[in-house]
Amino acid sequence: MTSPTVTSTEVLDRLDSAKLLHLYREMLIIRRTEEQLAKSYQAGMIPGACHTYVGEEAVAVGVCAHLTHQDAVFSTHRGHGHALAKGVPPREVMAELFGRATGCSRGRGGSMHLFSPEVGMMGTSGIVGPCILQATGAGYTFKLLNKPNVGVAFFGDGAVNNGAFHEGLNMAAIWKLPTLFICENNMYATEIAFAYSSPNPDVGSRAAVYNIPGYIVDGNDVLAVYAAVEEASKRARAGGGPSLIECKTYRTRAHAEGMRDAGYRSQDEIDAWKQRDPIATLRGKILDAGKATSADFEAIDAEIKTIVEEALEFAKNSPYPDPETASEHIFSA
DSSP states (O other), X not given: OOOOSSOHHHHHHHSOHHHHHHHHHHHHHHHHHHHHHHHHHHTTOSOSOOOOOTTOHHHHHHHHTTOOTTSEEEEOTTOHHHHHXXXXXXXXXXXXXXXXXXXXXXXXXXXXXXXXXXXXXXXXXXXXXXXXXXXXXXXXXXXXXXXXXXXXXXXXXXXXXXXXXXXXXXXXXXXXXXXXXXXXXXXXXXXXXXXXXXXXSOGGXXXXXXXXXXXXXXXXXXXXXXXXXHHHHHHHHTTOOOEEEEEEOOOOSOSSTTSOSSSSSOHHHHHHHHTTOHHHHHXXXXXXXXXXXXXXXHHHHHHHHHHHHHHHHHHHHSOOOOGGGTTTTOOXX
């Protein structure tokens, strides 16, 4: 296994207040947007499914902190957090889930099909695993064009027993592609425990099979994720090839809104993970280090509250797509 050359404590010491508060702000945007989306779903304003990212914010933010709009991200059904961290505005994410023409996919994608090439968000999918191959393809493209960019795949533990996982990592390793494989191991694929479906509890250790670096990090510590991805992204951009980064994390809400929250997992387990909330954890670390004050956080909290409230009104007041445009943006081979 590969360990980051710096620890999360060293990252805390190295980053200035502005950068640390930016990480906090990005995680809080995801949390508050997702909480509002959950309420909107319960109020019947969101058609279709809604898979929230609550509890896993440290992964998206720690990864995307090292990406530019020219880097390509491919994601899953639980992709709201990735889209927001990559730069899609909350109003466009919310409008998309509301099925409105102002959404990032113009109301055609919904919760599981977010697409914004302007910021390098190249799509999410409800199908398990294809993002791994798509990110591999992006890495291949960047290598052919001699561009210093990376392809990034976010996927859950449920994808790692699919053939796409082996095929993507194997090809990226053979050709030393600039691809980052980010496994968000939240312990459950829908309601099936990862411990049941795999005899090896550590996804990151599988990297050894492909002779590439493999990391296992605390996915609820944004600074630990930041450290691993900083190293892996620099290596990828310099021609050193791919890395597999397993972030052990947890979704504290149900698999999807409207589904049961416990039963397949205990309430004690859920409550224990809530105590390890990534946002509260970072806030405490920053305060303890004396790099910000309570007033700084209160100002950010108030700002995000306003942004999310405005995003909700924007989504509610946006028009539905014109039925006459239904045949637009359709590709036929």
